C-alpha cells in the first residue's frame with residue numbers, strides 16, 4: 539500500500555475496491571467455466587474449441603492477477619473465500635451441464651458479453667479519477683473483446699459445417 543499512490547485517486551477508494559472485487563470474482567468464475575468446459579466438451583470441432591477455451595482460461599486467470607494486484611495497491615484485500623465469489627460476481631457462472639460444443643460456446647459468449655459491459659462501466663468510472671486502474675482495465679477489455687470474437691468465429695464455423703452436412 540503506497541500512501542501517495544492512493545491519495546491521487548479521485549474517487550471513493552472503498553467503492554473502487556468493491557468494484558474491482560466484483561470483477562475479480564467474475565474472473566475466477568470465468569476461469570473455471572473455461573477450464574471445466576475444456577475438460578468436458580464434446581462434439582464436432584472439439585480440438586479447436588478446446589485450444590481456444592484453454593487459451594481463454596489462461597487469460598482470465600491472468601486478469602484475476604492483474605485485478606488482485608491493483609486491489610492490494612489500493613490497500614484492499616481480494617476476496618479470500620471462493621464461496622464469496624458468488625456474492626460479488628456481476629456475470630455469474632454458467633455450469634456446462636450440456637457439454638455439447640455449441641452450448642459451451644454460447645454460454646461463454648454470453649459471459650464475454652457481460653464482461654465487456656462490466657469493464658466498459660469500470661472504464662467510465664475511472665477514466666478521470668484513476669488512470670492507473672483505467673489502464674489495467676483497458677488491457678483486460680481488449681482481451682475480452684478478442685475473446686468474444688474468437689468464440690463467435692468458432693460458433694460461425696460450427697454452424698456452417700452443420701449446414702453443409704445436412
Ligand SMILES: [Fe+2]
Nearest residue numbers: 565597598601
Ligand atoms: Fe477476463
Ligand SMILES: [Fe+2]
Nearest residue numbers: 650681682685
Ligand atoms: Fe474473457
